[in-house]
Structure formats: structure tokens, C-alpha cells
Amino acid sequence: MLYFSKLRIVFITIFSLLFVLIASSNLFKFDDSFFDKKINLGLDLQGGSYLLLEIDNEPVIEQKLQNLTTTIRNFFKDKDIRINNIKIDKQNIFFNVSEENKQQVIEIFEDENSEINPYYPRFKSHQLEIEDTGLNLKINFSRQGLINLKTSSQDQAIEIVRRRVDEVGTNEPNILKRGNNRILVELPGLDDPMRVKSLLGKTANLTFRFVTQNEDDRFGVEKLEFEDGTEEAVVSKRIIISGENLLDAQPKMDTQNNQTIVSFTLDRVGAKRFGKATSTGIGKQLAIVLDGKIISAPVVRDTIASGNGQISGGFTFQSATDLALLLRSGALPAPLEIIEERTVGPDLGQDSINAGMIALSIGFLLVIIFMFVKYRFFGLITNVTLIINLFILLGVLTLFEATLTLPGIAGIILTVGMAVDANVLIFERIKEELKDETNNILAFDGGYTKSRTAIIDANITTLLAAVILFFMGSGPVKGFAVTLGVGIFTTLFSVYFIARLFTSLYVTKNKNSGKLI
Amino acid sequence: MIAFNKYYNHFNILSGALIIISLLLLIFKGLNFGIDFKGGTLIELRSNDTKINVSSLRDKFSQMNLGDVSVKKFGSDNDFLIKFENKDNKKNIIEEIKVNLDKSFGNSYDFRRVENVGPKVSAELLKSGVIAISLSLAIMLIYIWVRFEWQFSLGAILALFHDVIVTLGVFSLFSLEINLSIIAAVLTIVGYSMNDTVVIFDRVRENLRKYSDIKIFELTNISINETLSRTIITSATTLLALLAIYFFGGEILKGFSLAMILGVVFGTYSSIYIANTILVRLRVSQKTVLRKDDSK
Numbered sequence: 001m002l003y004f005s006k007l008r009i010v011f012i013t014i015f016s017l018l019f020v021l022i023a024s025s026n027l028f029k030f031d032d033s034f035f036d037k038k039i040n041l042g043l044d045l046q047g048g049s050y051l052l053l054e055i056d057n058e059p060v061i062e063q064k065l066q067n068l069t070t071t072i073r074n075f076f077k078d079k080d081i082r083i084n085n086i087k088i089d090k091q092n093i094f095f096n097v098s099e100e101n102k103q104q105v106i107e108i109f110e111d112e113n114s115e116i117n118p119y120y121p122r123f124k125s126h127q128l129e130i131e132d133t134g135l136n137l138k139i140n141f142s143r144q145g146l147i148n149l150k151t152s153s154q155d156q157a158i159e160i161v162r163r164r165v166d167e168v169g170t171n172e173p174n175i176l177k178r179g180n181n182r183i184l185v186e187l188p189g190l191d192d193p194m195r196v197k198s199l200l201g202k203t204a205n206l207t208f209r210f211v212t213q214n215e216d217d218r219f220g221v222e223k224l225e226f227e228d229g230t231e232e233a234v235v236s237k238r239i240i241i242s243g244e245n246l247l248d249a250q251p252k253m254d255t256q257n258n259q260t261i262v263s264f265t266l267d268r269v270g271a272k273r274f275g276k277a278t279s280t281g282i283g284k285q286l287a288i289v290l291d292g293k294i295i296s297a298p299v300v301r302d303t304i305a306s307g308n309g310q311i312s313g314g315f316t317f318q319s320a321t322d323l324a325l326l327l328r329s330g331a332l333p334a335p336l337e338i339i340e341e342r343t344v345g346p347d348l349g350q351d352s353i354n355a356g357m358i359a360l361s362i363g364f365l366l367v368i369i370f371m372f373v374k375y376r377f378f379g380l381i382t383n384v385t386l387i388i389n390l391f392i393l394l395g396v397l398t399l400f401e402a403t404l405t406l407p408g409i410a411g412i413i414l415t416v417g418m419a420v421d422a423n424v425l426i427f428e429r430i431k432e433e434l435k436d437e438t439n440n441i442l443a444f445d446g447g448y449t450k451s452r453t454a455i456i457d458a459n460i461t462t463l464l465a466a467v468i469l470f471f472m473g474s475g476p477v478k479g480f481a482v483t484l485g486v487g488i489f490t491t492l493f494s495v496y497f498i499a500r501l502f503t504s505l506y507v508t509k510n511k512n513s514g515k516l517i
Numbered sequence: 518m519i520a521f522n523k524y525y526n527h528f529n530i531l532s533g534a535l536i537i538i539s540l541l542l543l544i545f546k547g548l549n550f551g552i553d554f555k556g557g558t559l560i561e562l563r564s565n566d567t568k569i570n571v572s573s574l575r576d577k578f579s580q581m582n583l584g585d586v587s588v589k590k591f592g593s594d595n596d597f598l599i600k601f602e603n604k605d606n607k608k609n610i611i612e613e614i615k616v617n618l619d620k621s622f623g624n625s626y627d628f629r630r631v632e633n634v635g636p637k638v639s640a641e642l643l644k645s646g647v648i649a650i651s652l653s654l655a656i657m658l659i660y661i662w663v664r665f666e667w668q669f670s671l672g673a674i675l676a677l678f679h680d681v682i683v684t685l686g687v688f689s690l691f692s693l694e695i696n697l698s699i700i701a702a703v704l705t706i707v708g709y710s711m712n713d714t715v716v717i718f719d720r721v722r723e724n725l726r727k728y729s730d731i732k733i734f735e736l737t738n739i740s741i742n743e744t745l746s747r748t749i750i751t752s753a754t755t756l757l758a759l760l761a762i763y764f765f766g767g768e769i770l771k772g773f774s775l776a777m778i779l780g781v782v783f784g785t786y787s788s789i790y791i792a793n794t795i796l797v798r799l800r801v802s803q804k805t806v807l808r809k810d811d812s813k
Binding site for chain 1: 561608609627629630634637642648652653664697700707708709713715716743747751754755756757759760762765766767769773
């Protein structure tokens with residue numbers, strides 16, 4: 001156990017130096033891109049905001065089922081099958097068909113090449129399930145159908161969220177999927193997430209619809225509130241243009257009356273429809289509806305054929321900017337709810353870094369003094385190894401550009417405390433060996449060999465705990481698992497290669513000078 | 518040589534009592550779950566105005582209709598920690614509070630940290646915390662089973678249960694807050710306690726093979742003594758590191774490091790007085806370890 005070949009010594013030296021160098025790249029600036037790596041600071045250390053959003057898919061499912069009722073009706077009409085009493089109840093569609101058609105309808109739904117019910121061969125499942133309840137036929141989304149629906153609304157939502165966050169212009173936001181109905185948004189450096197939160201909280205579903213007095217509009221009507229909550233108006237369900245028709249939207253100052261407005265540009269289809277509606281609807285009120293609330297309902301005075309228009313509604317410059325931003329980025333497929341928020345101010349982050357560094361230095365110092373007092377020369381070996389170990393640990397974290405959190409710093413300090421364990425096990429074993437062995441080399445060799453199983457077992461148990469923590473833990477706690485886990489590997493390396501090398505050099509030189517430890 | 522084995526019975530009774538007391542505390546008093554596991558809102562506030570103190574803050578917050586509000590000093594004299602349930606999970610609660618506080622305190626204060634955990638997330642976090650701890654216990658059990666014999670596995674796992682339950686018992690007794698970092702601490706305790714037990718067990722096994730004529734009662738005592746200086750040194754260095762975190766690592770790490778300190782103390786104790794006594798009570802002998810060696 002004490003023999004080292006020249007090649008091995010060279011290898012260990014190079015390896016250690018490499019990681020020390022990588023670790024030091026956190027302090028100095030290297031031009032070479034390989035060394036220009038840094039440990040990322042977690043949001044709890046650099047300050048910033050962590051938002052977990054959940055997509056409310058209920059309205060999407062409702063809407064899909066609503067559309068589906070129309071599709072089903074038309075589809076079977078072409079096949080001369082009458083669909084009666086079609087209705088939606090608790091995410092199910094119910095309808096009646098005559099007894100002789102029943103089997104045919106079920107077969108159409110369960111056919112693998114069904115036109116109305118897509119089949120996913122990969123999952124061996126249809127989008128929809130059909131069931132004969134006896135009273136009527138029941139259709140609902142299959143498990144896989146629901147999963148597909150959720151994933152697709154998540155895909156759309158994450159895109160919109162990204163656009164909105166980018167527009168606010170925070171530095172390096174991190175936007176990730178979580179499960180199939182959640183989105184994680186990390187905003188480093190942002191200490192007041194109020195604006196982002198309010199932007200993400202809006203679906204931004206914009207429609208232009210005529211205000212109507214005529215209660216029996218062909219498309220149906222609904223009573224909507226104005227945004228300031230003062231008035232109500234009856235609005236047709238017929239949509240003239242929607243947010244999808246917008247090409248651009250910008251906040252502007254109306255020079256005539258000094259009001260802040262949002263001006264918008266429509267695409268070709270939108271411009272055509274808008275032109276037609278404004279030419280036939282002169283004198284009528286056109287309601288601009290955002291997320292079910294009327295922003296304003298100006299009276300149409302002229303035909304607007306250019307595809308340019310403006311929205312006024314008592315905006316401040318900020319609210320006009322935000323509305324324009326929302327309109328530009330598009331509507332979310334479904335409302336988002338912020339179900340978890342953690343925000344740390346930058347000064348608290350800095351305080352945490354300082355406290356962590358002080359604790360690390362003091363803990364380190366205490367351990368070093370303790371080991372030196374206890375083991376003298378071998379304590380010194382342990383201490384030098386401990387310092388190199390710390391650098392290698394930082395080097396590995398830097399190399400993988402790991403995220404360091406406050407609990408992560410605690411993990412490093414704990415590693416310092418626990419790293420000496422392996423050396424202590426070895427030294428204590430050597431002491432025992434020396435009780436009835438006078439040959440130093442044999443005693444040291446025996447000490448290393450006999451302590452090995454205990455060291456390996458002991459470290460694997462800690463590693464198992466760290467691995468579980470890594471997979472089960474979240475955010476800052478994950479950072480703890482990383483430093484603790486990586487620390488075990490660097491400790492084993494430094495104990496078995498660096499400390500053993502020092503010990504071996506010392507022992508072979510002084511093999512004849514009595515008990516060495 | 519210290520006669521640890523003289524007190525096996527005494528300390529078994531003590532541990533039994535500690536476990537029962539802890540379980541009673543956990544059942545009847547329960548744990549003080551933080552917002553991570555209970556849901557709710559937490560605000561860390563720093564003031565630069567002496568007008569702001571615990572009672573004036575409590576006054577202002579109780580006027581805001583937030584339900585149960587707890588206001589505490591946090592570390593220094595001008596840092597405060599405010600927690601409330603936020604039952605309806607109101608959306609713009611933080612903004613509303615800011616507007617309200619501005620009215621009375623102007624801008625002489627600052628929110629340093631805001632955390633808001635919805636009921637769904639807190640339930641999930643609690644569930645995954647419980648799963649993580651159970652899973653780690655199960656994996657340790659299996660690992661020791663593979664590496665040693667089942668008697669050892671049982672001893673180690675009982676020692677682990679003891680450490681986890683008594684540590685949680687202390688948290689319950691003093692109503693210390695249980696949050697995500699405490700779960701991390703408990704898992705680390707599991708690792709550490711196991712680590713300590715394994716080192717002694719390794720020696721017990723070695724001695725079992727070496728000596729056929731020494732009874733397990735004596736043998737465990739010999740093994741504990743042989744590994745004692747290592748046990749003391751490693752606990753000492755680990756405790757030194759943890760004490761440094763506790764006193765200098767800032768308020769946020771206080772609970773975490775306290776849990777770890779308790780865990781290291783209990784873990785060291787239980788390796789000696791629980792894990793080993795189980796071996797004695799299960800009458801482990803040379804046969805127990807040799808049988809496995811033969812089958813290899």
C-alpha cells in the first residue's frame with residue numbers, strides 16, 4: 001500500500017494541480033475558455049426570484065370538449081346519423097343515438113384509423129374513450145389524450161412565458177418545464193418580481209366585439225364588466241378580431257389629448273375583417289375585451305382599412321407598456337397560477353455568502369488546529385491534504401459549473417469536518433499495528449489495508465444519503481447534496497493518493513527511527 | 518479499557534424512554550412545520566428605523582386581515598421574520614402589504630426575503646420529504662444487509678430510527694421549525710450515524726473471526742474501545758465544523774446545523790449503545806459471520 005511508481009506520482013501531481021488551477025479560475029480571469037469557468041451562485045446567494053407556475057388546464061379541456069361537440073354533430077350528420085341531446089358534464093360529453101346506430105358510432109370511435117378520434121400507436125391508445133352507459137353514450141379524454149393535451153398547452157405556455165420574461169429584460173432567466181403542467185421561472189438578480197408576476201398572471205386573451213342591445217344576437221351575448229368595475233355592457237359573442245391577428249403593439253402618447261394609448265398593427269386577415277366591421281358598424285360601440293373585461297368601448301366613427309388602430313383606456317405609461325408587451329407576446333393557452341415563490345434580495349445573498357465564508361474559515365481552522373495538536377506531523381499531512389481536497393472539491397464544482405447554494409456551503413464545511421475521518425481511521429489503525437509490529441513499513445501497510453473496508457462502507461452510506469437527497473430534494477437542498485456527494489469522492493482521492501503519497505515518502509525515509517505515530 | 522458493556526441495560530432503558538417520550542411528543546405536540554410544509558407566506562424584513570419593532574409590526578399586520586400572523590426577531594435587532602398562513606392564497610398579497618406598510622413606515626424598511634408556498638406545493642414537499650427519509654432508511658438497511666449479516670442490519674437500523682426520532686423529538690419539544698433544510702439535515706444524520714455504526718461493526722466482525730472464545734458481550738466492548746479514539750476524533754472534528762456553521766453561518770443555517778449537531782451526538786451514542794446491544798441481544802457469535810464466509 002505504500003509503494004508509488006514514478007508515473008503515479010507524476011499523475012497525482014498533475015491531477016491535483018489541474019483542479020487547483022480550475023478552482024482558482026473563480027478568482028482570476030483566464031482568457032482560455034477551458035479555464036474560464038465559474039461556480040454558479042444559487043438564487044439564495046446572488047439574490048433573485050424563483051417562481052413555480054401551474055397551468056390551469058380546466059378551461060382548455062372545456063374549450064376542446066366544446067369544439068368537439070360541434071365536430072361530432074357535423075361528422076355524423078354527413079354519415080346520416082342523428083346525434084341527440086348532446087351535452088357536456090364534468091369533462092364528459094354525453095349524447096344519444098338511435099339503437100341501430102349505436103354500434104356503428106362506437107366502432108367509428110374505436111377504429112385505429114378513426115378520423116374523429118386520433119390513435120397514438122406508440123401508446124396504444126386513442127385520444128378519446130367512448131362508453132355505453134345504457135342511457136346514452138359517454139365520451140371523455142383518455143389518459144394519454146389528457147397527457148398530450150397538457151403537454152401541448154405546456155409547450156405553448158412556456159413559449160409565451162419566455163417571450164414575456166425576455167421582454168422585461170432580466171439577465172439570464174432560466175425557464176424550465178416541471179412535470180406536464182408546471183413551469184419553473186428563475187430570475188437571478190431580480191429582487192422585486194412584482195412586474196413579472198403581474199405579467200405572467202394575465203392570460204392576455206384580446207378580442208374586439210360589438211356592444212349590442214339586441215339580446216338575441218345570432219352568436220349569443222354575454223354581460224361583461226369594464227376593467228375599472230364601474231359599468232357593465234352586453235357584448236356579442238361574435239369575435240371581429242382577436243389577439244392572434246396582431247402583428248405589433250406599442251405604447252404611444254396621443255399628442256391631441258395627452259393620453260397614453262396602445263397602438264397596434266393588424267395582419268392582412270385582421271385588417272380586412274377590421275375594415276369590413278368598421279365600415280358596416282359606424283355608430284356602434286366596439287368593445288375591446290381583455291381576459292373577460294372591457295378595457296374600453298369606443299364608438300366607431302370611420303372605416304379603418306389601414307390595419308392600424310389604437311386602444312385608449314386611461315392608461316399610465318407603465319400599464320400601456322405592459323399591455324403592449326402582453327399583446328406582442330401573445331395569449332397564454334390557459335391561465336397560470338403562481339404556486340410557489342421565493343425571492344431573496346441581493347444584500348441578503350451577499351450576507352449569506354459572507355457568513356458562509358466566515359463559517360468555512362473558522363470551521364476549517366478549528367479542524368486543522370485539532371488535527372495538528374492530536375497527530376503532529378501526520379496531522380500536518382492530513383491538513384495539507386485537507387487544503388488540497390478543498391481545492392479539488394471547488395475545482396470539480398467549477399468544472400461542472402455546479403450551482404452553489406447556502407446549504408451547499410454548509411455541505412463543504414461538513415465535508416471538511418468529515419474528511420479527516422478516513423485519515424483518522426488509518427492512523428488509529430497504524431497505531432494499533434505498531435503495538436506488536438516493530439517494522440514501520442509493515443505497520444503502515446497493515447494500517448492502510450485493514451482500515452479499507454470500514455472506510456469504503458462508511459463513505460458509501462454517506463454517499464447513498466447524498467444521492468437520495470439529490471433526487472428528492474429541491475433548489476438549495478440539492479446544492480447541499482451535490483457538495484456532500486462530490487466531497488466524498490474528492491476526500492477518498494485525497495486520502496488514498498495525496499495523503500498516502502506524503503505518508504509513504506515520510507515513512508520510507510524514516511523507517512528506522514522507532515514508532516513514527 | 519472502558520467498560521461500556523456494564524451500562525448496556527441502563528442505556529437501553531434510557532434510549533427506550535427517550536424514544537417513547539419523543540413519539541409521545543410527536544403524536545400529541547406535533548412538529549412545528551414551517552411554510553415549506555404547511556404552506557403560507559414568509560417575509561424577512563430589515564428596518565432602519567427604531568419605530569419598527571415586533572409589537573408595531575404585529576399591530577400593522579394584524580390589521581391586514583391575514584389570519585394568524587407570527588412576528589419574531591431574526592438574528593439582529595433590526596431584522597424580523599413575519600409568517601402567516603395566507604389561507605386564500607391571495608395573489609397580490611405582498612404588494613398589498615407593501616402599500617400598507619409604506620403608509621405607516623415610509624421607506625424605512627426593506628423586504629430581504631419573501632417566500633410564498635401554495636398548499637399544493639407544501640403537501641408535495643412534505644410527501645417527498647417523508648419518502649426521502651423512509652427511502653434512505655430502507656436503502657441503508659439493504660446496504661448493511663448485503664455487507665454484513667441481518668443481525669447487524671437490524672442493529673444499525675434501530676440505531677438510525679433512534680437518532681431520527683429523538684432528534685425530531687427535540688425539535689418538537691422546543692417547537693423548532695421543520696423546513697426543507699431540516700429534512701436535508703435528517704438525511705445527513707442518517708448517513709453519519711450509519712457511518713459511525715459501520716466502523717464499529719466492521720471491527721466487531723473482524724474480532725468475531727479472530728476470537729472464537731470471547732462472548733459477544735465482551736467482544737462488542739473490545740471493539741468499541743479499539744475504535745473509540747477514532748469515534749471521538751471524528752465526532753469532534755465534525756462537531757467543530759457544525760459549531761462553526763451554527764455560530765457564524767447566519768440565521769438561515771441555524772436550524773439546519775442544530776439538527777446536525779443533535780444528530781451527531783445521538784448518532785455517536787447510538788452506535789455504541791444501541792447498535793452493539795442489539796448484537797448482544799441477538800446472541801451473535803462467530804458462527805454468524807463464518808456461515809456467510811463459507812457460502813462465499
